[in-house]
Amino acid sequence: MKSxxxxxxxxxxxxxxxxxxxxxxxxWPGFRGPRAGLADDDPELPEAWSETENVAWKVAIPGLGWSxxxxxxxxxxxxxxxxxxNEPAPVKGLFDPIGDHxxxxxxxxxxxxxxxxxxxxxxxxxxxxxHRAPPPTAKxxxxxxxxxxxxxxxxxxxxxxxxxxxxxxxxxxGQVLWRKDVGAIEGRQAWGTAxxxxxxxxxxxxxxxxxxxxxxxxxDAQTGAEIWRTGRExxxxWSxxxxxEHGQRAEIVTAGExxxxxxxxxxxxxxxxxxxxxxxxPTPLVAHGLVYVSSGxxxxxLRPLYAIRPGASGDISLKPGETSSEFVAWSNPQLGSYxxxxxxxxxxxxxxxxxxxxxxxxxxxxxxxxxxxRLSTDASGFTASPWAYNGKIFAISEDGDTFVMxxxxxxxxxxxxxxNGMVLATPAVARGSLFIxxxxxxxxxxxxxx
Amino acid sequence: xxxxxxxxxxxxxxxxxxVGSAQSVTLTAVGSIPGSAELIRVEGTxxxxxxxxTLTLVDITDPASPRRLASHTFPDLIWGLAIxxxxxxxxxxxxxxxxLDVSDARAPVVRGSLKTPGQAxxxxxxxxxxxxxxxxxxxxxxDVSSPARPVLLESYFVDGxxxxxxxxxxxAYALDQPTGLSVFDLTKPGSIEPAAxxxxxxxxxxxxxxxxxxxxxxxxxxVAVVVGGGPLQIYDLTNxxxxxxxATYRTQxxxxxxxxxxxxxxxxxxPQGLQVVDLxxxxxxxxxxxxxxxxxxxDVAVAGPxxxxxxxxxxxxxxxQSQ
Numbered sequence: 001m002k003s004x005x006x007x008x009x010x011x012x013x014x015x016x017x018x019x020x021x022x023x024x025x026x027x028w029p030g031f032r033g034p035r036a037g038l039a040d041d042d043p044e045l046p047e048a049w050s051e052t053e054n055v056a057w058k059v060a061i062p063g064l065g066w067s068x069x070x071x072x073x074x075x076x077x078x079x080x081x082x083x084x085x086n087e088p089a090p091v092k093g094l095f096d097p098i099g100d101h102x103x104x105x106x107x108x109x110x111x112x113x114x115x116x117x118x119x120x121x122x123x124x125x126x127x128x129x130x131h132r133a134p135p136p137t138a139k140x141x142x143x144x145x146x147x148x149x150x151x152x153x154x155x156x157x158x159x160x161x162x163x164x165x166x167x168x169x170x171x172x173x174g175q176v177l178w179r180k181d182v183g184a185i186e187g188r189q190a191w192g193t194a195x196x197x198x199x200x201x202x203x204x205x206x207x208x209x210x211x212x213x214x215x216x217x218x219x220d221a222q223t224g225a226e227i228w229r230t231g232r233e234x235x236x237x238w239s240x241x242x243x244x245e246h247g248q249r250a251e252i253v254t255a256g257e258x259x260x261x262x263x264x265x266x267x268x269x270x271x272x273x274x275x276x277x278x279x280x281x282p283t284p285l286v287a288h289g290l291v292y293v294s295s296g297x298x299x300x301x302l303r304p305l306y307a308i309r310p311g312a313s314g315d316i317s318l319k320p321g322e323t324s325s326e327f328v329a330w331s332n333p334q335l336g337s338y339x340x341x342x343x344x345x346x347x348x349x350x351x352x353x354x355x356x357x358x359x360x361x362x363x364x365x366x367x368x369x370x371x372x373x374r375l376s377t378d379a380s381g382f383t384a385s386p387w388a389y390n391g392k393i394f395a396i397s398e399d400g401d402t403f404v405m406x407x408x409x410x411x412x413x414x415x416x417x418x419x420n421g422m423v424l425a426t427p428a429v430a431r432g433s434l435f436i437x438x439x440x441x442x443x444x445x446x447x448x449x450x
Numbered sequence: 451x452x453x454x455x456x457x458x459x460x461x462x463x464x465x466x467x468x469v470g471s472a473q474s475v476t477l478t479a480v481g482s483i484p485g486s487a488e489l490i491r492v493e494g495t496x497x498x499x500x501x502x503x504t505l506t507l508v509d510i511t512d513p514a515s516p517r518r519l520a521s522h523t524f525p526d527l528i529w530g531l532a533i534x535x536x537x538x539x540x541x542x543x544x545x546x547x548x549x550l551d552v553s554d555a556r557a558p559v560v561r562g563s564l565k566t567p568g569q570a571x572x573x574x575x576x577x578x579x580x581x582x583x584x585x586x587x588x589x590x591x592x593d594v595s596s597p598a599r600p601v602l603l604e605s606y607f608v609d610g611x612x613x614x615x616x617x618x619x620x621x622a623y624a625l626d627q628p629t630g631l632s633v634f635d636l637t638k639p640g641s642i643e644p645a646a647x648x649x650x651x652x653x654x655x656x657x658x659x660x661x662x663x664x665x666x667x668x669x670x671x672x673v674a675v676v677v678g679g680g681p682l683q684i685y686d687l688t689n690x691x692x693x694x695x696x697a698t699y700r701t702q703x704x705x706x707x708x709x710x711x712x713x714x715x716x717x718x719x720x721p722q723g724l725q726v727v728d729l730x731x732x733x734x735x736x737x738x739x740x741x742x743x744x745x746x747x748x749d750v751a752v753a754g755p756x757x758x759x760x761x762x763x764x765x766x767x768x769x770x771q772s773q
Contacts, residue, residue, distance in 0.1 A: 094586035095544055095569035096611060298586050298610045299656075301628040334609070338586075355567070355587055355607045377604050380567055381586070 028071040028428040028435075030151035031196040031240055032385060036285035037343045037426075039389040044432030047392060047404060049417045049445045056433060056444040057122035063113065064090065065146030066194070069437055071430035072152050075125070075172055076117040078442060079159055081135075081145035084109040090142050090439060092380035092398045092422050094354055096299070103190040105138035110145060112161050114170060119431065122444060126174035130159070130166060136184045137163050139192030142424070147194035149240075149426075151204075153221065158204050162193025167206060169224060178224030182217065185210035187236025194281075196240040200250070203227065203265070207241045207254055209234040216241065216254060216263060228267035234258050238281040244291050246310040253284045253291050259317075260284075260293045260306065271312035273328070277303050282337060283385075287344035288363050290329055296336030296353075305335035305342065305351070307366065330366035335359070341385040341426075345393065345407045352386045352395050355379075358405065373411040375403040383424040396423050400438060419443060472728035473773045475714070475739030477757065481514040483766035489707075490760050492753040493533040496555065499766055500528040505540060507555050513756055513768045519555045524548055530572035530614070532580070537561070537597055539580050541570035547582055547590075549597045564600040566590050574617040576636050579603070581622055583612040589624050589634070591642055606642045608632060613678075614660040621690050623674060625660035628653065631674065631685065631693055648685070648693045655679040662687065663710045663729075673732045675715055677705045682715065686732045696732035701725045703747075711752040714738065718747035724759050724769065741769055 033039065046054045063082030070077050085108030112131040117124055135145055145163040152158065156169045156177060165184035169177045187193070188211045198205040204219045214232040219225065232254075239255040244262070251270055252263045257280045260273040273293075277300035284293040289310065296303035308316070312327040323331050340352045349363040353372070356379045360369040375382075379397040386395045388407060392414065396402040400419040406412035421438025428435040434445040486501035497508040497516070505528060507519040526545040531538055536553035546566035552558045568587025573580055578595040588607040594600050608626035615624045622634040622642075632644040655678035662674045672687040673696065682699040703722030708715050710729070717725040719740075724747055726739035745762030752758075757769040 091544060093544060093565075093567055093569070096585055299627055300610075301653075353607070355605070357607055372607065374607075378567070378602055 026431060027073065027154070028430040029153070030070055030198070031068055031149035031283065032285075032341065032387070032426060033429060036283075036287070036341070037385055037387040038345060039387065039429035041390050042432050043390070044447055045389050045429065046434055046445045046447050047390065048415060049402075049419075049434075051418075051420055054445050054447055054449055056446040056449045058441050058443045059117060059122040059124070060440060061115065061437070061442050063111070063146070064144045064439060066144045066424045067146050067196070068149040068425045069428045069435045069442055070150055070152060070157075071119065071428055071435065072154055074119040076119055076435065076442070076444075077150050077152065077157050078115045078117065078437070079146045079148070079150055079161070080113050080115065081161070081163070082111045082113055088141070090144070090422060090424075094381040103138040103140055105135055107134050109134055112146065112164060112166065114150070114157065114159055114174070116172070116174060117442070119433075119444070122442070128170060128174045128176065130168055130176065130179070131161070131164050133164070135163055137186045137192070138190040139163065140189070143192035143194065145192070147192065149196040151197050151199045153199045156221065158197050158199055158221070160197040160206050162195060162208060165208075167197070167204070167219065167224070169204070169221065180219065180224050180226070182206065182208060185212050187211055189236060191236070194238040196283075198241045198243060198252070200243040200252075200265075205241055205252055207232070207237075209237040209256060211235050216252070216267070218265075218267060230263065230267045230269070232256065232261070236279070238279075239295070240283040242284050242286065242291075244286050244310070246289065248311050253293065255280050255282065255284055255293045255295060257295070260308075262312070271314055271316050271327070273306060273308070274315070274317040275302060275304055277336060279338075281339050282341040285342060285344060290363075292342055292344065292349065294336035294342060296338045298338055302333055303336040304331055304333050306331045307363075329364070332361070332366055335361070339383040343386045343388060343393065345388045348407070348409065350386060350393055352382055354381050354383065356382055356395075356397065356403075358393070358395065358411065360409065360411070369409045370411050375405075375413070376401070384426040387427060387429060389429060394427075396427065396436065398422055398424060402436075472730060472736040472738050475726045476772050477724065477726070477739055477741040477769045478772070479767060480756075480770045481516060481768040483508050483516045483518075483768070485518075485765065486763050487748075487760040487766045488763065489528065489530070489749045490751045490758050490766055491531055491533060492751045492756070492758055496552075497751070497758060497766065498531060498533065498538060499760070500531070501763070503527055503542070505531070505538070505550065507552060507558065509555070510756075510768070513770070516768070520558055522550060522558045522560070529570060530583075532573045532575050534575050539573045539575060539594070541573040541582060543569050543571075546570050547573060547580060547592060547600060549594065549600065551597070561597040562600050564592060564602060566592075566602065567605060568612070571612065572614040574615045574622065576617045576622060579636075581615045581617060581624075583615040583624060585611050585613075588612050589615055589622075589642065604641055606634070606644070613654070613658045616660055616662045618662050618664060618672065623660060623662050623687075625654065625658055625676060627656065627658055630654065631660070631676075633690055633693065646691045646693060648695075650676060650683055651695050652681060652683050652698060657706075659707050661708050661710050661715075663713070671732055673710070673729050675708050675710065675729070677708045677717065679704045679706060681705065682708070682717065682727065682735065684729060684732050684735060697735050699727060699735040701727075706747070707749045709750045709752045716750045716752050716757055718750040718759055720746045720748075723747050724750060724757065726771075739771070743767060
């Protein structure tokens with residue numbers, strides 16, 4: 001059943017998606033799915049679960065990867081990096097790594113692997129190792145060496161491992177169709193990588209922001225041939241690119257510490273906006289004819305969210321004292337979250353702060369609907385982005401506890417669903433099932449475990 | 451401004467007479483505690499010295515001849531500590547809060563600990579509660595009525611990184627980067643909520659420290675000083691609901707950390723050693739003394755006439771002050 005919001009948007013011809021046109025019910029082809037965390041309403045989707053309730057299957061995933069699972073039909077794809085040694089476990093909680101808690105580089109041999117699991121049973125259909133070596137780069141103690149979510153167009157699954165600079169395409173039988181070495185260069189703080197790739201029509205796009213030569217590049221999705229590469233003045237980011245289709249054009253929007261930038265599909269810079277926090281992580285999203293871009297490093301004085309109108313060109317940075325302009329519909333200097341990406345459901349934009357506080361604003365105007373509402377006093381933190389279906393907002397903590405809230409203008413908590421295990425990966429939703437990845441396992445959650 | 455030129459004058463006069471209406475301070479070395487040292491606190495006849503993950507207890511009954519009593523190594527880096535009686539509450543980074551029983555000073559033992567949601571940077575005590583500046587997680591309120599079983603009651607999310615927390619009477623003062631200073635009224639029932647917040651005039655350094663004077667019962671104004679590698683940011687807390695920026699004062703060095711006593715700020719000023727600044731009139735800080743150390747001064751504690759300065763990780767220098 002479509003919500004009123006979806007119907008209204010579709011009627012206006014403003015349905016703006018960042019992935020190939022698919023039904024969210026059938027497929028979840030990339031990070032946060034086709035509509036930035038929104039799944040189609042489906043009475044079969046679960047709203048309560050536990051280790052023993054509504055679990056269709058639970059499968060151990062070797063190694064560690066904070067990439068999200070993706071789903072296409074019967075295929076559930078997962079990437080991971082498997083160490084030959086016993087690596088220190090990732091640490092839950094919110095912290096700013098200093099000294100002992102900063103970067104480290106494993107010297108153990110790792111295997112970078114793609115898995116295809118059967119939707120119905122969780123059985124591993126195939127496992128493909130793409131690289132085997134000690135990691136050439138360091139990472140922050142909380143990160144993994146496989147944090148980029150793969151993406152699929154239904155024909156091929158594309159993976160990008162920034163830690164080793166590898167981009168590859170595989171068919172649905174696990175055969176490697178092509179692979180490219182784009183270089184493994186650490187970011188400014190050597191905290192590892194997490195910018196997921198993007199597929200749009202016949203091209204694969206990746207953004208690699210690092211301390212030496214940051215770039216955005218387009219590849220032929222079928223052959224892997226590099227079509228163009230454009231340099232970026234950035235030193236590290238973890239925000240993934242999106243495609244923004246609107247009445248005037250399709251463009252690739254990227255968020256960065258230096259600037260928000262939008263590129264034509266041919267690689268030229270279309271517009272840019274300065275005024276972000278350091279360490280940009282949230283991925284932009286599109287709704288209501290606007291693209292929402294944010295960043296919220298807690299130590300930055302500016303933690304902004306911008307709602308940007310289509311059609312801009314050149315530098316659209318706000319002037320001192322401005323909060324809106326011809327192309328900035330509204331902005332809020334303190335609404336950016338650190339790790340999580342915002343969610344738009346219906347008329348409302350939800351911001352999940354990492355400490356477990358939810359805020360709600362009018363998505364069109366930026367007017368606050370409700371201020372910080374605490375989900376939990378004892379959660380370690382929230383890194384996975386929120387998602388929604390059936391009129392409910394879901395937010396999973398690093399402890400594996402999913403908090404369920406009523407969508408709408410009033411904050412109303414509905415319950416909590418707990419799983420064992422640390423969670424940083426944003427879940428996927430497809431075919432009446434919810435897929436939750438912990439540090440050790442992948443769950444398919446479905447009503448009555450079907 | 452005139453007062454900006456005074457530190458150099460104070461350095462030259464070396465404690466002779468007065469500077470303006472403020473009395474100058476003469477500092478004389480009387481002893482040292484050898485060994486690596488970063489933070490220091492003094493309570494009674496004991497000094498508590500940290501180095502990385504290790505806390506060392508030192509008997510300073512005779513400051514000319516301090517005696518090391520015992521050490522305890524925690525799982526994580528020590529960022530801050532608070533002492534009450536025979537219990538030492540230690541903020542140990544990702545490990546959270548640890549409570550060390552030092553009733554047997556030669557054999558301290560951990561009575562309890564609690565992993566906090568964030569990264570414990572500082573701890574202060576308020577009755578049966580410990581308040582922890584927990585970095586990204588904000589300010590944690592922890593029930594420590596049973597030291598063996600500390601319980602997290604709640605966290606107040608400050609806007610930025612919670613750096614430090616200080617309790618004075620019924621008020622708690624918290625510092626977060628980048629936003630500033632929050633004041634909490636601890637007498638109010640229910641969740642801790644700030645009664646006032648103040649955006650600081652200068653950027654807050656990464657390793658910021660908040661120190662608040664303890665002169666509520668005297669005629670002196672209560673003041674707060676923010677340091678951490680930049681200028682001293684001085685705030686008048688006479689009206690606790692309305693902290694007022696009183697002055698910004700630059701020492702010759704980086705002003706890493708500070709201690710307050712009797713209206714004076716003692717500042718570990720890196721390569722410039724120890725600086726003493728009179729804050730009797732918070733809006734008019736006056737340099738009243740200094741002591742050039744052989745290696746950079748990193749932290750400072752004051753206990754009556756004695757001033758303890760940690761030096762470059764090598765030792766603690768003990769000075770005696772006189773007027």
